[in-house]
Amino acid sequence: MKKSALVTGILGQDGPYLAKLLLEKDYKVYGLIRRYSNPTFSNLEYLGIQDQIEYVDGDMTDEASLINVIKSIRPEEVYNLAAQSFVGASWQQAKLTTEVNALGVLSLLNAIKFFSPTAKFYQASTSEMFGLSNDDGYQDENTPFHPRSPYGVAKVYAYWMTVNFRESYNMFAANGILFNHESPLRGIEFVTRKITDGIAKIKLGLAEDIHLGNLDPKRDWGFAGDYVEAMYLMLQQDDPDDYVVATGETHSVRDFVEAAFKAAGIEDYKQYVKIDPRYQRPAEVPHLRGRLDKVTKKLGWKPKVTFEELVKIMVDADIQRYKKKSM
Ligand code: NAP
Ligand code: G4F
Numbered sequence: 001m002k003k004s005a006l007v008t009g010i011l012g013q014d015g016p017y018l019a020k021l022l023l024e025k026d027y028k029v030y031g032l033i034r035r036y037s038n039p040t041f042s043n044l045e046y047l048g049i050q051d052q053i054e055y056v057d058g059d060m061t062d063e064a065s066l067i068n069v070i071k072s073i074r075p076e077e078v079y080n081l082a083a084q085s086f087v088g089a090s091w092q093q094a095k096l097t098t099e100v101n102a103l104g105v106l107s108l109l110n111a112i113k114f115f116s117p118t119a120k121f122y123q124a125s126t127s128e129m130f131g132l133s134n135d136d137g138y139q140d141e142n143t144p145f146h147p148r149s150p151y152g153v154a155k156v157y158a159y160w161m162t163v164n165f166r167e168s169y170n171m172f173a174a175n176g177i178l179f180n181h182e183s184p185l186r187g188i189e190f191v192t193r194k195i196t197d198g199i200a201k202i203k204l205g206l207a208e209d210i211h212l213g214n215l216d217p218k219r220d221w222g223f224a225g226d227y228v229e230a231m232y233l234m235l236q237q238d239d240p241d242d243y244v245v246a247t248g249e250t251h252s253v254r255d256f257v258e259a260a261f262k263a264a265g266i267e268d269y270k271q272y273v274k275i276d277p278r279y280q281r282p283a284e285v286p287h288l289r290g291r292l293d294k295v296t297k298k299l300g301w302k303p304k305v306t307f308e309e310l311v312k313i314m315v316d317a318d319i320q321r322y323k324k325k326s327m
Pocket of ligand 1: 011
């Protein structure tokens with residue numbers, strides 16, 4: 001019998017990479033999708049796996065739909081990747097962000113507790129929970145949380161609810177505290193993809209500049225394809241636990257801009273970048289850098305793709321995409 005896994009957020013960035021990994025390991029993969037007037041399967045198509053997933057209908061804000069899904073498929077593993085994941089939008093849509101990212105997780109945990117209590121549960125927690133936390137230059141599993149956005153606040157709730165279900169009901173519930181991870185499948189509004197997409201347009205004469213907010217914040221950026229392996233490994237352990245997943249390196253947004261223009265063969269980037277206050281946030285997370293000792297020691301996980309390789313992969317993919325479109 002094949003092992004079965006339910007992946008929420010299957011149409012996003014991480015969902016397709018994780019689904020591909022699980023399919024390679026011979027899992028039966030169910031993907032949760034919500035009603036949408038015009039859903040896009042383009043990320044699954046990009047990886048060539050759109051026909052290998054069994055799609056199930058549900059929405060994180062509709063508890064009954066989650067109960068129906070869990071009751072009907074009783075998956076052995078549940079990866080909860082669904083979220084309103086764009087930090088910038090979370091000030092405008094704080095309540096929606098809370099309903100999906102916090103209360104939605106409670107609903108899913110309850111559905112599992114009642115209808116598939118032995119299922120192993122993965123919660124997509126985030127370095128945004130650290131926010132403004134005091135640290136020694138790194139954040140790890142013991143760093144206190146100080147979220148800076150409604151997104152971060154909602155994720156802290158979901159983190160603790162996951163811990164609480166583990167401690168209260170003896171469920172296998174694990175948090176992956178993932179630092180920023182990117183890829184050619186990254187949503188276009190996130191800064192890395194906005195930069196690489198913008199550079200591709202500039203390179204091919206389709207745009208003149210890129211409008212960005214604050215270039216000073218530092219992030220620990222890795223490759224999404226590496227990070228889904230850590231998610232999988234967390235659920236293969238005998239005991240549930242929480243893990244930071246990161247590269248241990250940090251770079252500013254400015255560094256990313258510079259490296260991406262360089263990867264596209266454009267040396268003098270400054271003339272193409274316009275600072276636009278519309279993209280600055282009411283409260284910023286200035287510095288993220290994860291310490292990956294625990295995930296390396298306990299799970300044997302390490303990132304494979306370097307910062308420079310990641311930038312190049314993304315720039316090349318966007319240039320190819322626009323070249324294909326124009327053919
Ligand atoms: P993403 O590309 O934004 O994907 C999120 C997915 O969630 C989308 O497929 C979206 O569906 C789905 N979703 C949103 N609201 C929903 C709802 N009400 N019901 C059901 N599904 C809903 O995010 P990602 O980058 O893959 O990240 C995956 C998870 O990891 C998220 O929870 C994110 O917060 C977390 N995380 C990400 C990073 C990172 O750097 N990428 C780091 C740490 C944690 P639609 O396609 O229908 O919109
Ligand atoms: O790419 P971002 O929007 O990602 P952010 O806010 O770090 O959040 C991402 O990573 C989190 C993990 O730490 C995830 F939990 C979350 O779901 C998401 O995947 O912004 C990165 C930085 C910020 O400091 C932002 O202020 O880039 C800065 N920035 C500067 N100009 C910009 C822009 N961000 C965006 N999106 N657009 C800009 O024009």
